[in-house]
Amino acid sequence: MNPTLNVTITEDQRDCYQEISNVAMGQAADLLARLLDVHVILPIPVVNLLEVNELRMALSGIESTDSVSGVCQGFIGNGISGEALLIFNDASFGDISKLLKYGGELDNSLELELLMDVANILIGACLRGIAEQLDVVFSQGHPIVLGQHVNLAELINANNYRWTKTLAVEINYKIEGFDINCDLLLLFTEEAIEALNTKINFLLDD
Amino acid sequence: MGTQSAEDFKEIHSLMGMLQNLDVGLVILDREYKIQLWNSFMESHSGLMPYQVRDKSLFEMFSEINEDWFRHKAESVFLLNNRAFTTWEQRPYLFKFKNYRPITGKAEFMYQNATIIPLGSADGRVERIGLIIYDVTDVAVNRVELKAANDELKRLSRTDRLTGLYNRGFWEECLGREFKRCKRTGSVSSMMIFDIDHFKKVNDEYGHPTGDEVIKAAAEALNISLRETDVAGRYGGEEYVVILVNTSAEQAMIYAERLRKLIEQTPVSHLNQTVNYTVSLGIAEINDDIASHEEWIEYADKALYRSKEGGRNQANVYS
Numbered sequence: 001m002n003p004t005l006n007v008t009i010t011e012d013q014r015d016c017y018q019e020i021s022n023v024a025m026g027q028a029a030d031l032l033a034r035l036l037d038v039h040v041i042l043p044i045p046v047v048n049l050l051e052v053n054e055l056r057m058a059l060s061g062i063e064s065t066d067s068v069s070g071v072c073q074g075f076i077g078n079g080i081s082g083e084a085l086l087i088f089n090d091a092s093f094g095d096i097s098k099l100l101k102y103g104g105e106l107d108n109s110l111e112l113e114l115l116m117d118v119a120n121i122l123i124g125a126c127l128r129g130i131a132e133q134l135d136v137v138f139s140q141g142h143p144i145v146l147g148q149h150v151n152l153a154e155l156i157n158a159n160n161y162r163w164t165k166t167l168a169v170e171i172n173y174k175i176e177g178f179d180i181n182c183d184l185l186l187l188f189t190e191e192a193i194e195a196l197n198t199k200i201n202f203l204l205d206d
Numbered sequence: 207m208g209t210q211s212a213e214d215f216k217e218i219h220s221l222m223g224m225l226q227n228l229d230v231g232l233v234i235l236d237r238e239y240k241i242q243l244w245n246s247f248m249e250s251h252s253g254l255m256p257y258q259v260r261d262k263s264l265f266e267m268f269s270e271i272n273e274d275w276f277r278h279k280a281e282s283v284f285l286l287n288n289r290a291f292t293t294w295e296q297r298p299y300l301f302k303f304k305n306y307r308p309i310t311g312k313a314e315f316m317y318q319n320a321t322i323i324p325l326g327s328a329d330g331r332v333e334r335i336g337l338i339i340y341d342v343t344d345v346a347v348n349r350v351e352l353k354a355a356n357d358e359l360k361r362l363s364r365t366d367r368l369t370g371l372y373n374r375g376f377w378e379e380c381l382g383r384e385f386k387r388c389k390r391t392g393s394v395s396s397m398m399i400f401d402i403d404h405f406k407k408v409n410d411e412y413g414h415p416t417g418d419e420v421i422k423a424a425a426e427a428l429n430i431s432l433r434e435t436d437v438a439g440r441y442g443g444e445e446y447v448v449i450l451v452n453t454s455a456e457q458a459m460i461y462a463e464r465l466r467k468l469i470e471q472t473p474v475s476h477l478n479q480t481v482n483y484t485v486s487l488g489i490a491e492i493n494d495d496i497a498s499h500e501e502w503i504e505y506a507d508k509a510l511y512r513s514k515e516g517g518r519n520q521a522n523v524y525s
Contacts, residue, residue: 003349031286031288034285034286035282035285035286073291102278104440109296112295112296113275113296116291116292116293116296117278117279117282117290119291120279120282120290120291121282121286123290124288124290125286125288128288140289140291140295142291142319142321142340143291143293144293145293145295178295
């Protein structure tokens with residue numbers, strides 16, 4: 001790891017990331033609302049520069065004792081790379097299944113379908129929203145199932161994270177009138193932060 | 207034709223050549239799910255030429271594709287202009303192709319990941335979708351095998367070899383969980399401990415192989431009498447333990463008596479010898495005085511001690 005990397009963000013830059021996330025998140029929520037025909041409660045995205053071992057704290061929307069399922073998906077473009085993590089509280093599956101109008105018994109494989117459907121929408125739309133604003137294009141890798149019915153520590157510790165610092169954007173989605181709780185986390189690598197800051201500074205200069 | 211457009215044409219020609227040779231499946235579908243493009247990967251694996259599938263419905267040509275499922279995914283791509291991904295973990299394959307390595311490959315068919323991408327027209331509406339099919343057989347087979355190996359390891363690490371019951375370590379974990387559950391929910395469960403009477407004598411008189419048979423027979427009797435929610439383990443040499451979920455001491459006593467009689471009436475035959483044996487049992491119901499699952503075991507152990515003192519081949523409840 002290159003120790004001279006500039007891995008800090010100023011208050012202005014943080015505000016800017018927050019604003020960009022807000023717009024992207026809104027677009028994703030709009031798609032979700034259109035697909036499910038529901039009202040999505042828009043949260044305020046939380047932007048943090050954190051050590052990877054603090055990742056659990058970043059997932060403030062989910063209790064550490066809850067049973068969760070998660071998928072992650074890598075993205076890269078114009079020197080900006082990272083991963084999107086979607087973590088679902090297992091208690092949400094009942095209501096999600098009703099909304100997505102899947103018939104049949106709620107078993108492991110149906111839950112996986114639901115997880116993937118929501119991941120496709122939220123991750124795809126959020127990344128596109130961010131890419132458009134930054135004027136970059138992201139390639140997306142194939143999503144990977146991190147785990148089903150595990151606790152947060154198992155989900156996160158099972159993966160050996162190699163970066164020390166990451167720019168984390170946490171978006172906690174809730175749906176009005178339903179017991180649905182999911183956390184979308186966009187994690188940018190250390191190298192990406194520098195590239196992002198350069199992009200952001202152009203926006204801030206305007 | 208000008209030089210520029212000739213160059214352009216050459217480039218498009220090369221590009222098409224690349225696409226045709228790409229070892230990934232490429233399909234384009236129109237709004238009615240009719241096939242518009244079919245690259246050589248698809249052609250080779252399906253055995254169908256592009257002219258044979260062109261303008262044909264995907265679902266009519268490939269009955270293995272679950273129409274409802276695929277439409278569910280694809281419609282969101284048409285509607286939302288958003289990519290969708292499906293993994294082999296959801297469905298092993300979209301198209302039922304044979305394994306690329308028919309001789310050395312371990313799977314019969316090709317595991318596939320698929321990406322569905324929106325292909326827009328100039329006015330921003332999605333009129334076609336592109337389907338990209340990846341062969342992920344090796345990854346999938348490795349993952350499935352790893353999971354099977356891990357599951358087996360997990361099972362082995364929990365199981366007592368001789369009896370097939372849970373071993374002491376795992377059983378105690380279960381008791382710890384049940385203890386916490388009872389404390390949290392206020393429900394009442396009991397635990398039971400029992401051992402084989404005068405087991406040392408069985409070993410001395412009939413030999414260790416017969417002794418092992420007796421240990422197995424007691425475990426079997428236990429297994430037969432077990433209800434689905436009960437958790438049984440081998441605690442030590444000739445000691446057994448059971449968690450009786452949502453069971454009062456009174457109900458546990460009925461269970462214990464049934465098991466005691468079953469064992470008393472079922473002699474063990476081994477190497478032309480018949481061994482009659484009995485067991486002594488102790489029961490403890492959870493209560494507010496019990497502060498840990500270890501203490502719970504101690505209470506049941508005290509009841510077992512009373513059964514021993516009382517002349518063996520009997521059950522007692524801690525009180």
